[in-house]
Amino acid sequence: MARRMVIIGGGAAGIGAAGAAKAAAPSAEVIVYTAFEDVGYSPCGIPYVHGKEIPDFTSLFLAEKQAYADAGIDVRYETTVLGFDPESRTVQVEGEGPSGYDALIIATGFDYKPPGVPGEDLGGLYYVKNIRRAMEWDKILDNVRHAVVVEASPLGLEMVTALAHRGIDTHVIDPHPWALGELCDPDIVAPVQESWAEMGVTTHWDTRLLGFTGDREGHVRTVATTDGELPAELVVVATHKVANNALAVAAGLRTGSTGGLVVDDHMRTSAPHVWAAGDVCEIPHGVGGLPLQGLTGSHAYAQGKVAGTNAAGGERAYQPVYVPWGMVAGTWMIGGAALGEVAATALGVPHVVGKATGISRARYFPGVRPVTVKLLAEPRTLRLIGAQMVGGEGIKERADFLALAVRKGITLHDLASMENVYSPPIGALNEPIVTAAQAGVST
Amino acid sequence: MARRMVIIGGGAAGIGAAGAAKAAAPSAEVIVYTAFEDVGYSPCGIPYVHGKEIPDFTSLFLAEKQAYADAGIDVRYETTVLGFDPESRTVQVEGEGPSGYDALIIATGFDYKPPGVPGEDLGGLYYVKNIRRAMEWDKILDNVRHAVVVEASPLGLEMVTALAHRGIDTHVIDPHPWALGELCDPDIVAPVQESWAEMGVTTHWDTRLLGFTGDREGHVRTVATTDGELPAELVVVATHKVANNALAVAAGLRTGSTGGLVVDDHMRTSAPHVWAAGDVCEIPHGVGGLPLQGLTGSHAYAQGKVAGTNAAGGERAYQPVYVPWGMVAGTWMIGGAALGEVAATALGVPHVVGKATGISRARYFPGVRPVTVKLLAEPRTLRLIGAQMVGGEGIKERADFLALAVRKGITLHDLASMENVYSPPIGALNEPIVTAAQAGVST
Numbered sequence: 001m002a003r004r005m006v007i008i009g010g011g012a013a014g015i016g017a018a019g020a021a022k023a024a025a026p027s028a029e030v031i032v033y034t035a036f037e038d039v040g041y042s043p044c045g046i047p048y049v050h051g052k053e054i055p056d057f058t059s060l061f062l063a064e065k066q067a068y069a070d071a072g073i074d075v076r077y078e079t080t081v082l083g084f085d086p087e088s089r090t091v092q093v094e095g096e097g098p099s100g101y102d103a104l105i106i107a108t109g110f111d112y113k114p115p116g117v118p119g120e121d122l123g124g125l126y127y128v129k130n131i132r133r134a135m136e137w138d139k140i141l142d143n144v145r146h147a148v149v150v151e152a153s154p155l156g157l158e159m160v161t162a163l164a165h166r167g168i169d170t171h172v173i174d175p176h177p178w179a180l181g182e183l184c185d186p187d188i189v190a191p192v193q194e195s196w197a198e199m200g201v202t203t204h205w206d207t208r209l210l211g212f213t214g215d216r217e218g219h220v221r222t223v224a225t226t227d228g229e230l231p232a233e234l235v236v237v238a239t240h241k242v243a244n245n246a247l248a249v250a251a252g253l254r255t256g257s258t259g260g261l262v263v264d265d266h267m268r269t270s271a272p273h274v275w276a277a278g279d280v281c282e283i284p285h286g287v288g289g290l291p292l293q294g295l296t297g298s299h300a301y302a303q304g305k306v307a308g309t310n311a312a313g314g315e316r317a318y319q320p321v322y323v324p325w326g327m328v329a330g331t332w333m334i335g336g337a338a339l340g341e342v343a344a345t346a347l348g349v350p351h352v353v354g355k356a357t358g359i360s361r362a363r364y365f366p367g368v369r370p371v372t373v374k375l376l377a378e379p380r381t382l383r384l385i386g387a388q389m390v391g392g393e394g395i396k397e398r399a400d401f402l403a404l405a406v407r408k409g410i411t412l413h414d415l416a417s418m419e420n421v422y423s424p425p426i427g428a429l430n431e432p433i434v435t436a437a438q439a440g441v442s443t
Numbered sequence: 444m445a446r447r448m449v450i451i452g453g454g455a456a457g458i459g460a461a462g463a464a465k466a467a468a469p470s471a472e473v474i475v476y477t478a479f480e481d482v483g484y485s486p487c488g489i490p491y492v493h494g495k496e497i498p499d500f501t502s503l504f505l506a507e508k509q510a511y512a513d514a515g516i517d518v519r520y521e522t523t524v525l526g527f528d529p530e531s532r533t534v535q536v537e538g539e540g541p542s543g544y545d546a547l548i549i550a551t552g553f554d555y556k557p558p559g560v561p562g563e564d565l566g567g568l569y570y571v572k573n574i575r576r577a578m579e580w581d582k583i584l585d586n587v588r589h590a591v592v593v594e595a596s597p598l599g600l601e602m603v604t605a606l607a608h609r610g611i612d613t614h615v616i617d618p619h620p621w622a623l624g625e626l627c628d629p630d631i632v633a634p635v636q637e638s639w640a641e642m643g644v645t646t647h648w649d650t651r652l653l654g655f656t657g658d659r660e661g662h663v664r665t666v667a668t669t670d671g672e673l674p675a676e677l678v679v680v681a682t683h684k685v686a687n688n689a690l691a692v693a694a695g696l697r698t699g700s701t702g703g704l705v706v707d708d709h710m711r712t713s714a715p716h717v718w719a720a721g722d723v724c725e726i727p728h729g730v731g732g733l734p735l736q737g738l739t740g741s742h743a744y745a746q747g748k749v750a751g752t753n754a755a756g757g758e759r760a761y762q763p764v765y766v767p768w769g770m771v772a773g774t775w776m777i778g779g780a781a782l783g784e785v786a787a788t789a790l791g792v793p794h795v796v797g798k799a800t801g802i803s804r805a806r807y808f809p810g811v812r813p814v815t816v817k818l819l820a821e822p823r824t825l826r827l828i829g830a831q832m833v834g835g836e837g838i839k840e841r842a843d844f845l846a847l848a849v850r851k852g853i854t855l856h857d858l859a860s861m862e863n864v865y866s867p868p869i870g871a872l873n874e875p876i877v878t879a880a881q882a883g884v885s886t
Contacts, residue, residue, distance in 0.1 A: 042805060054807055296864075366498075397837040408857060410851060415847075420843045429740060
């Protein structure tokens with residue numbers, strides 16, 4: 001008899017889980033419930049369509065709906081799951097009776113933390129998430145002259161750049177003293193902030209949101225902040241992502257300090273026959289074990305594959321995370337892996353720092369840009385515990401590498417004696433990682 | 444009394460050695476002899492000036508001559524060293540008497556292997572090396588209609604692309620069945636060869652050079668090959684680089700199977716008080732220990748620093764090499780680290796292969812290009828022993844990383860579970876290294 005597997009959520013985690021479950025158990029019945037009209041598109045691309053770097057929304061779709069049906073994945077669109085019961089192994093779907101499952105995967109993702117200020121219900125507040133809503137918002141953007149982005153989070157950074165590209169007068173407010181305050185060190189993000197100023201963006205640091213005021217039609221007109229009142233016909237709410245855990249909490253599943261579901265290394269939740277993946281979970285950090293929630297689509301997809309494989313009777317483990325990250329911000333790329341200096345200090349993790357600024361190509365090759373690398377290491381052993389970078393090119397590949405280097409116990413000595421490609425159009429005589437490591441070794 | 448240190452050669456190795464020697468022993472007298480008019484420029488940039496990607500030759504200079512004088516480095520330009528004697532610790536300089544040294548560093552670099560065919564002494568044969576000659580050749584290129592590049596070596600590839608950019612009808616001949624035959628696997632270089640065809644370059648594989656014929660003025664007019672006679676007013680001789688070891692051999696220093704000087708891990712030669720660095724040496728490969736000669740400017744510079752430090756009384760070791768390499772070729776970037784499939788097979792090194800083609804950015808982001816990664820690993824342990832890649836972006840950074848991964852014993856399992864940055868403009872959902880490793884694990 002075919003195994004019946006139910007997945008709640010059609011994002012990267014849910015779709016990853018569905019594909020892996022079908023691969024591990026081809027005869028299984030795999031059902032994906034989603035409240036939305038679509039699955040299998042890239043929400044991460046939305047800011048770039050708004051910024052007119054990607055020509056249209058349709059290119060964000062990975063596959064036609066028929067492709068999922070052809071793969072034997074039964075996606076139930078615009079269908080709300082009201083709850084589930086691990087005891088009776090049933091899900092309760094709106095407008096249907098309860099239906100049974102052999103294995104359940106929770107992939108309900110995240111919500112933006114509500115601003116919690118007066119005026120939250122006004123029109124003109126944009127929470128970037130669903131592609132159909134994004135298509136509607138994109139038309140509205142043509143008539144927006146003033147916008148405020150609430151919080152310089154990763155999404156906030158992408159949207160600031162997109163709105164500036166679009167010629168909109170853009171302000172960003174954030175309670176931290178610099179952008180990406182929880183993730184990034186101030187020296188790394190400083191060039192990004194300078195480039196925003198050059199792009200005409202106004203930044204307000206150490207600034208809290210107080211409320212929104214609207215016009216008679218109930219549409220936002222101003223944003224009240226501790227740095228004064230800002231005009232805005234559009235507010236992008238890019239607050240912290242929190243786990244969309246309501247269904248799981250109601251079913252009695254265990255959550256951790258972040259609000260994310262606690263899972264083991266096989267993505268099993270505290271309830272039998274229930275797995276979870278993606279932003280609804282928390283995952284231990286590889287350095288120190290602190291739980292993390294709200295990682296990337298790549299993490300969600302990989303976790304989905306682990307959960308789907310195991311739920312289908314296969315065997316696959318998920319590792320603690322070292323979180324390589326990277327993005328384009330202003331006119332720069334920034335990124336890193338594991339701990340930055342601010343995080344290490346806040347967590348009381350002892351560390352030494354090696355920092356250097358190099359270049360991305362031969363110094364005389366057109367397009368050459370600076371690349372600043374900061375490496376953090378354990379004091380005596382000089383084992384790498386983290387890195388942060390800002391530069392013109394190659395930040396993604398370096399971040400991937402440095403995250404694995406942390407995981408594998410690579411030291412500043414190893415990096416200081418690393419060979420590097422030297423070819424004028426693509427690499428300079430000295431790799432900035434090597435120079436930073438040499439600086440760290442000699443401190 | 445100040446220590447007297449003599450360096451023969453003003454390329455990357457010699458200049459690296461001079462700077463490191465001054466850093467390790469600031470009071471030392473540091474003398475650099477060079478037969479040429481200049482030091483401290485980047486010969487690696489020459490093909491890109493010829494290709495008009497870099498606007499002028501002057502930008503290739505790193506520093507004014509005064510900068511070396513200010514740093515206490517005494518460069519003797521256009522000065523030929525006739526010999527040296529380790530016994531009496533003297534160098535013999537043309538037009539001067541013998542002069543003593545406390546430490547000697549041989550950094551005499553490479554020569555192109557002579558073609559060894561009739562017509563070698565004709566005009567119009569260009570050996571890319573010296574910047575003053577390159578400036579003269581660059582003017583000649585304006586009037587060249589037909590060019591032949593002898594051997595699809597790394598320099599040959601750069602020159603083919605440069606000549607094609609310049610609108611010159613370019614043919615390349617090579618005795619191997621594909622380009623970079625000694626370095627690169629045929630599946631990796633295939634897209635490069637296709638892109639050359641699109642650029643109008645004509646390739647002749649499995650083709651040996653037979654000779655050159657000239658006009659009455661002694662200038663080359665045709666190139667005779669086993670694939671017929673090719674018209675050419677210019678021939679770029681990009682044959683294998685061989686160690687310029689004549690002085691060292693005359694002084695009785697030991698050379699290895701490549702013709703490079705044998706050095707220990709402190710860059711000491713077989714003679715007391717004599718060190719060597721750069722293309723005149725051979726260095727053991729990290730996988731299998733086979734000696735390698737003719738590496739990159741980055742290797743030469745790093746070896747120079749090790750030799751200079753040790754010769755000045757400091758302490759610094761040089762590691763076996765894993766040779767990350769990379770370049771722009773045709774419309775692609777290619778690169779790799781340690782062993783490719785052809786080399787591993789030729790050396791009888793048992794291996795498994797994991798290969799995958801991914802993409803450099805989100806599939807919908809403008810500028811996205813394929814990235815093919817091939818990983819080689821030891822059969823049972825799955826320890827990485829090499830990699831080869833071709834793609835649109837990020838090849839240099841991946842090659843650096845994979846060379847260190849080979850050195851540190853990282854396995855396909857490690858790479859298969861590696862996290863990666865996902866951000867539409869700079870990184871795809873799945874890193875091609877990870878996908879290739881997953882393919883290798885499951886074979």
